[in-house]
Amino acid sequence: MTKKTRAIVGAGALAIAGTLLLSGCGGSGFDDSGDTADGGLTSSDDALNILIGSSGEAETAAVEEAVAAWSEESGVEAKVSVANDLNQQLSQGFAAGSPPDLFYLSADSIAGYAGNGSLAAYGDELENADDFYPSLVENFTVDGDFYCAPKDFSTLALIINTDLWTAAGLTEADVPTTWDELAAVSKTLTTEGRVGLAFGAEYQRVGTFMAQAGGGMVVDGEAVANSPENVEALEYVKSHLEDGTFAYAADVGAGWGGEAFGKQLAAMVIEGNWIGGAMSADFPDVNYIVAELPAGPAGQGTLQFTNCWGMAADSPNQQAALELVQDLTSTDQQLAFSEAFGPMPSISSAADAWSEANPDLTAFLTGADYAQFPPNQEGATDVIADFNAQLETLKTGDPQQILDSVQANLEAVIG
Amino acid sequence: MTTQVSKTPRRAGASGLRRGEGVAGWLFTAPVIIILGLFLFIPVLMALWVSFSDWNGRGSPLSSSVDFVGLENYAAVTTGGGLAERNFGISLRNIAWYVVLVVPLQTALALFLAVLVSRAVLRGRGFFRTAFYFPSVTSSVAITVLWLFLFSTTGVVNEVLSWVGITGPNWFNDPRGIFHIGLSAVGVDSAPEALSSGFLGISWWDWFAGPSVALFAFMLMAIFTTSGTFMLLFIAALQNVGVELGEAGMMDGASGWQRFWHITLPQLRPTLFTVLTLGLIGGWQVFEQIYTGTQGGPAKTTLTPAYLSYQAAFQNQDWGQGSAIAFILFLIIIFFALVQRWVLRERPVSKRRAAQYQVKGQKP
Numbered sequence: 001m002t003k004k005t006r007a008i009v010g011a012g013a014l015a016i017a018g019t020l021l022l023s024g025c026g027g028s029g030f031d032d033s034g035d036t037a038d039g040g041l042t043s044s045d046d047a048l049n050i051l052i053g054s055s056g057e058a059e060t061a062a063v064e065e066a067v068a069a070w071s072e073e074s075g076v077e078a079k080v081s082v083a084n085d086l087n088q089q090l091s092q093g094f095a096a097g098s099p100p101d102l103f104y105l106s107a108d109s110i111a112g113y114a115g116n117g118s119l120a121a122y123g124d125e126l127e128n129a130d131d132f133y134p135s136l137v138e139n140f141t142v143d144g145d146f147y148c149a150p151k152d153f154s155t156l157a158l159i160i161n162t163d164l165w166t167a168a169g170l171t172e173a174d175v176p177t178t179w180d181e182l183a184a185v186s187k188t189l190t191t192e193g194r195v196g197l198a199f200g201a202e203y204q205r206v207g208t209f210m211a212q213a214g215g216g217m218v219v220d221g222e223a224v225a226n227s228p229e230n231v232e233a234l235e236y237v238k239s240h241l242e243d244g245t246f247a248y249a250a251d252v253g254a255g256w257g258g259e260a261f262g263k264q265l266a267a268m269v270i271e272g273n274w275i276g277g278a279m280s281a282d283f284p285d286v287n288y289i290v291a292e293l294p295a296g297p298a299g300q301g302t303l304q305f306t307n308c309w310g311m312a313a314d315s316p317n318q319q320a321a322l323e324l325v326q327d328l329t330s331t332d333q334q335l336a337f338s339e340a341f342g343p344m345p346s347i348s349s350a351a352d353a354w355s356e357a358n359p360d361l362t363a364f365l366t367g368a369d370y371a372q373f374p375p376n377q378e379g380a381t382d383v384i385a386d387f388n389a390q391l392e393t394l395k396t397g398d399p400q401q402i403l404d405s406v407q408a409n410l411e412a413v414i415g
Numbered sequence: 416m417t418t419q420v421s422k423t424p425r426r427a428g429a430s431g432l433r434r435g436e437g438v439a440g441w442l443f444t445a446p447v448i449i450i451l452g453l454f455l456f457i458p459v460l461m462a463l464w465v466s467f468s469d470w471n472g473r474g475s476p477l478s479s480s481v482d483f484v485g486l487e488n489y490a491a492v493t494t495g496g497g498l499a500e501r502n503f504g505i506s507l508r509n510i511a512w513y514v515v516l517v518v519p520l521q522t523a524l525a526l527f528l529a530v531l532v533s534r535a536v537l538r539g540r541g542f543f544r545t546a547f548y549f550p551s552v553t554s555s556v557a558i559t560v561l562w563l564f565l566f567s568t569t570g571v572v573n574e575v576l577s578w579v580g581i582t583g584p585n586w587f588n589d590p591r592g593i594f595h596i597g598l599s600a601v602g603v604d605s606a607p608e609a610l611s612s613g614f615l616g617i618s619w620w621d622w623f624a625g626p627s628v629a630l631f632a633f634m635l636m637a638i639f640t641t642s643g644t645f646m647l648l649f650i651a652a653l654q655n656v657g658v659e660l661g662e663a664g665m666m667d668g669a670s671g672w673q674r675f676w677h678i679t680l681p682q683l684r685p686t687l688f689t690v691l692t693l694g695l696i697g698g699w700q701v702f703e704q705i706y707t708g709t710q711g712g713p714a715k716t717t718l719t720p721a722y723l724s725y726q727a728a729f730q731n732q733d734w735g736q737g738s739a740i741a742f743i744l745f746l747i748i749i750f751f752a753l754v755q756r757w758v759l760r761e762r763p764v765s766k767r768r769a770a771q772y773q774v775k776g777q778k779p
Contacts, residue, residue: 091729094473112732116471201713250588250713253568381731382498389714392590409498 041122041318047077048321051093051100053086055277055341062340063328070327076320094118097314101321105148105310107139111378113310114142120311121145122322128329131347139373140308149329152343153306154272155367156208158294159257162287164189164267176294179212179236186245189267197240198266199257201248202388204374205270207303209233211372212296218375223410225387226403229298234399236296241395248392262286272305273344273364292363304371306346379413466738472728488735489743493615499727499736504615505715506723506740512626513719514698517637522690525642526683529649530675544650551643558640559708563587566632586632590714592624593631627716633704641697645690652686653679688759692752699748720744 050067054060064080071078083089086104090113093099099118113119123129123137123146136150160175168188176182186196199205203217210216213236215229224230240246247266254260257269262283269275270293279286293302309325311318327333334345335353344364345354355362374384386409390402461476469484470476492503532543550558565571566586573583598604606620613619626634656679664674680687702721705711711718711726720740728737 088729091472091732095475097474109730112730116473116732118473250585253585379498379731382502385711386498386501386715389590389712392588392712392714412497 041120041125041322042316043319044316046317047079048102048315048317048324049100050078050080050324051083051086051089051103052080053104054082059341062337066328066333066336067324070324074320074323076317076324078324094312094314099312099314101312101315101317102324103310103312104151104307106307107305107376108374108381108384110140110147110308110310111142111376111380114145114147115378118313119147120313120315120318121147122311122318122325123147123149125322126329127326128347131331131349132329133346133348133368135304135368135371135373136306136346139304139306139376142376148308148310149325150346151307151309151329152334152337152346153304153368154274154344155304155364155371156205156270156272156293156302157363157367158291159261159269159271159275160289160291161261161264161267162289164194164264168267175291178294179296182294183240183245186240186268187243190245194264195247195252195266196245197268197270198247198249198252198254198260199270201250201392201394203384203391204303204305204388205257206234206237206391206394207372207374208270208293208301209237209296211301211303211370212293212298213301214296214298216372217380217406217410218377218414221414223407223414225410226400226407230403231399232297234394234403238394238397238399250392261288273342273361276361277342290361290363292366300370302367302371304368304373306373375410375414377413380410383409383413462738462741465734466742468735470734472732472734476734484735488739491736492739492743496616499733501616502715502718502723503720503740503743504613504617506718506720507615508617508622508624509626509630509716510699510701510719513630513634513637513701514695516626517634517698518691518694521638521642521645521694522687524638525645525690526649528642528646529653532646533650533653544646547646548643550640551647553640555640555703556707558636559704562632562636563708584628587629587709588713589628590712590716592621592627592716594623594625596628627713629709629713630717633701633708633717636704637698637701641694645694648686648690649683652683656682684759684761688756691755691759695751695755696748699744699751 050063052060052063054063060080060082067078067080081100083103087109090099090103090105094113094116105113105119110119114121123140126149129137129146132150133153136153137146140147140150158176165174170185170188174181174185176185182197189196207217210230210233213229213233215224215227215233217223217225237246241248249255249257249260249266249269252260252265254263254265257266257271258275258278259282260266261269261271261275262279264286279288292300295301309328311321311325315321329347331345331347331350331353334343334347334350335357337343338345338350338354339357345351351365355365374380383406387402387406390397390405394402465476466488467483467485468476468481469487470481474480491497491499493500528547531537532540532547534540537543567573568583568585568588570586572586576583606618610619610623614622660678660682661674664678669677700721701719702725705717705719705722706725709717711722721744724737724740724744726737727733727740
């Protein structure tokens with residue numbers, strides 16, 4: 001008996017000691033976050049840690065170079081690290097109380113981190129705050145607070161294979177500007193083993209039709225997923241999935257729209273800016289143009305995707321981080337990034353120079369004027385994921401029923 | 416003390432001459448106790464605490480700002496009625512089909528391969544052993560990538576199927592349950608009224624959909640990769656099975672199948688238990704294939720509880736729910752391991768069975 005008791009006491013002591021040890025580790029680091037400067041930002045001599053989720057060598061090099069240049073000028077040390085799994089590494093940093101000072105943050109994870117107080121809302125402190133496109137600012141605004149500076153953005157447009165286009169007897173004047181025209185050219189372009197228009201089976205593509213019909217997911221803080229406009233949009237998509245002129249990328253055997261386009265399994269796709277890199281790397285022989293998406297019953301509509309420079313609430317040197325963000329989102333720097341690895345600048349003052357440098361891609365930029373964005377409320381990611389799961393079976397499903405279930409889920413997270 | 420020692424001489428280690436040995440014992444086991452405690456025991460306890468708390472991923476879970484919320488997280492995923500419950504239901508549906516089909520099949524295949532390569536007459540045994548074991552030593556991430564490639568719409572598998580006139584499915588993008596496909600072939604396309612109610616937010620019709628085509632491809636992969644490992648265990652066990660009983664069986668006129676079923680297999684019972692337990696645990700915990708392969712798609716049909724737990728915690732910052740899912744999974748695994756242990760227990764020979772071996776006319 002005594003031995004057993006002692007074993008229990010021993011185990012208990014071990015558990016308590018370990019717990020104290022761990023709480024000691026976790027507890028430090030987020031109470032002593034430097035002196036608070038004006039405007040609620042901390043300031044100290046600490047070096048900055050920057051965590052990015054890089055698309056490749058070019059992006060890493062460009063960011064490292066820009067940060068190094070700023071570091072030299074300002075005298076604040078700064079180190080750029082590339083994350084393998086950004087979400088996981090960020091979560092670890094926040095849990096440990098020692099997150100990176102600045103990091104890439106996607107629009108769909110901002111609500112979660114903002115909700116648990118991990119982020120510093122520094123948007124209004126930015127000197128160039130008014131220069132950002134309003135829809136991007138809205139995208140990073142949670143509960144009225146403009147959290148972080150949009151790093152860059154992408155929109156969706158209609159990518160057209162020009163060789164297949166001319167082979168089908170179509171001219172530049174035939175580029176569709178309405179749903180009817182889109183259906184007509186898709187029909188013309190559809191041949192054995194090739195569909196007219198392909199896109200991913202997800203809200204992040206199909207949602208453009210909802211925007212064009214005048215619908216959307218959240219309008220003025222209200223969930224409107226099952227609005228008649230959205231139903232009309234899904235009915236339109238469904239009817240053309242049925243007649244075979246539209247198809248999901250997966251159904252023609254491609255991983256995503258860009259692959260379907262590159263392999264010429266589809267003559268047109270709905271994709272974003274990123275398709276340029278994929279085409280030049282994997283399918284350099286395919287000629288294409290980028291056109292604006294056609295207007296639906298309610299006018300033009302597209303979706304935008306963006307990341308921002310998130311700043312940690314626990315960062316001891318937020319003032320320096322703010323200055324770095326201002327530098328990284330400045331007109332010249334964004335144009336330099338654009339040249340190095342292709343993103344679209346998030347500020348309107350860079351628009352003219354960008355359009356001049358990328359005359360073939362202006363359709364993406366004009367999309368910014370009428371772009372919607374996926375709901376960014378906490379928990380909305382799950383709702384969209386569930387919506388996407390149902391969209392995969394849209395061809396045999398009932399649009400009204402699908403949207404009703406999305407509405408119920410969305411109402412639950414919007415509250 | 417002395418009286419106690421005389422009463423229980425075997426427990427004398429704590430006192431007298433042997434006191435030093437007790438300290439030495441603790442000293443020698445201390446490294447393992449500390450390592451296991453620090454990296455296993457305490458993290459598990461902390462995760463348990465997180466599953467009962469409202470910790471949101473910022474700062475220490477043990478700090479004063481984190482509150483105890485009772486069974487709230489568990490309720491959200493089991494009775495919440497929302498998306499969390501539905502997702503958990505879907506993941507349980509998927510993994511249940513996965514386990515039900517993978518575990519018996521991989522065990523049977525492993526045993527079959529082990530028996531094959533253990534036969535003395537087989538030429539090139541070493542080669543086959545290595546070949547069968549090879550998938551097990553390859554990283555599962557590499558195999559997953561290979562599998563995505565083989566099972567793509569225009570991949571090798573569909574090419575081979577087309578030789579025999581079958582149009583292969585779009586494997587990793589096909590969310591249809593295999594039983595639903597079978598039913599629609601005979602004209603049943605929607606749920607009969609009786610199956611429209613459900614459990615955990617999933618209708619019975621969907622519970623009985625069977626694994627989706629995508630999950631089925633993962634199941635083939637699991638069987639392919641793990642049967643090699645288990646084959647090795649069975650080979651080792653088969654080498655311990657003496658030939659005498661087999662020969663005795665032969666003298667009694669038992670056929671090869673009878674000898675295997677009644678003589679060899681019962682002697683493999685401990686190994687069978689190990690293999691089934693390991694298979695069961697591995698099956699319930701499928702994660703990396705999903706993480707690298709499909710992230711739960713198409714239409715959530717490859718969502719597993721382990722992946723859902725990761726998603727809830729790391730992507731949605733619902734750490735409490737993530738831990739709750741992990742502990743429910745833990746309980747499920749324990750439960751099935753116990754059930755299986757009970758099923759495979761050593762049983763005394765029943766009277767009816769014993770009677771078969773009695774010489775007729777003689778009383779037992």
